[in-house]
Amino acid sequence: MKPYPLQFKAEMKERVWGGRALEQFGLELPEGRIGEGWMIGDHPNGTTRVVNGELAGLGLDEVRERLGKTWFGTKGFSEKNGRFPLLIKLLDCEDDLSVQVHPSDSYERLPAGELGKTEMWYILDAKPGAKIIYGLEPGVTRDSLAAAIADGRIMDCLQEVSVEAGDSFYIPAGTVHALCSGVLVAEIQQNSDTTYRLYDYNRPGLDGKPRELHIEDSLNVIAYEGSGATRMxxxxxxxxxxxxxxxxxxxxxxxxxxxxxxxxxxTPESFTIIIVCSGSGTIGWDGGRLDAQAGQCFLLPATLGAYTLEGDNMTVLRSMVP
Incomplete structure (x- = not known):
């Protein structure tokens, strides 16, 4: 079989903080508050299925099992669990997300088979005045943060950052963070679904009950001296x-x-993921051409070789495994 760019049917996730903004990309949303569209995923909590070409109907896990390193590259799999190494999402934040932190691969209390979670955000759209929580205030320690949590003062320990479309945030494991209301985000992350919540605004979840917090795990994995987070x-x-x-x-x-x-x-080492952020165009290769619209995500096999992006002011993100 000749390699070709793969497209997937997104898996939609209802979240208490979600909305309906992903419909603007022509995505099919079920009823409810849809906060996450898992666009390319190979995880027990969400596996996307191919919608184009000879592999249509197969899950990304089945493609991985069938074609493995041939299509995904010599670095295109997780050494820890053998799965596809990345998870690609679009996030619609109609309300604030919980204040949270993610562990690294080495955290001893990770669920079996789960990876840590380093990620990045690219802000696709932001309402006037939109902000995020990005890191701790200088000088905050484990003890002072634990005391602030106990006293209901956690927000005093957190840095707020104003955002606008086009901003980019790198979020290594150990970075305290939260998206806030009014932002639409493309997220590239390790293939993990482990999140430790520090604070959730005392609100009920979708079931009407408070969502679980993970204070001890959060305090354990936070990088108090700095995680290497950067923004631009x-x-x-x-x-x-x-x-x-x-x-x-x-x-x-x-x-x-x-x-x-x-x-x-x-390159033979890694697949390439293309996310179209704005505008439209095409992806061409030896054997075909696909239309590319804002909100679409494509997985290009490592063995695809030469390809061409064409467009008129089409903004894209390109991700690979180093």
Whole structure:
């Protein structure tokens, strides 16, 4: 079988903080508050299925089992559990997310077979005045944070950052963070669904009961001296050049502005994930062409080789395993 770019049917997740904004991308949403669209996933809590080409109908896990390193590359799988190493999401934050933190791969209390979670956010859209929580205030220690939690003063320990479309945030494991209301986000992350909640605004969950907090685990995994988190504005004026947004042991993510035709190539080491952030165009390769619209995500096999992005001011993110 000749390699070709894979598209998937997104798995939609209802969240107490979600809304309906993902409908603007032409995605099919079930009823309810849809906070997460898992666009490319190979996880027990959500596995996306191919919708195009010869592999249509297969889950990403089945593609992995059938084609393995041939299509995903020599680095295109998790050494720990053998699964596809990344999880790609679109997030619609109509309300604030819980204040949370993620563990690293080495945390001894991780669920069996689960990875840690380093991630990054790219802000697709933000309402005026939108913000996020991004890290602790300087000088906060485990003891002072624990005392603040006990006294109901946790918000005094957290940094708030104003955001706008085009902002990028790298969030290594151990970074306290929370998206807040009014943002639409593309998320690239390790293939993990482990989140430790520090605070959830004392609100009920979808079942009417308070959601579980994980204070001890959170205090254990926070990087009090700094996690290496970085943020940046990502204005790109020069077309057909890559701007690196995040470079981690788990993924490298770059932003590009496609104007005209841009000749590119995959490598034998890793698959390539393309997320279309705005605009429209096409992805062409030896054997076909696909339309590319805002909100769509594509998995390009490592063995695809030469491919072409074409568009008129189409903004894309490109992610690979380093």
């Amino acid at each position: 504005k990502t204005n790109v004026s020069q077309p057909n050049e890559w701007l690196t947004l995040a470079q981690s042991p788990y993924f490298v993510t770059q932003k590009g502005l496609v104007n005209g035709s841009w000749a590119l190539e995959t």
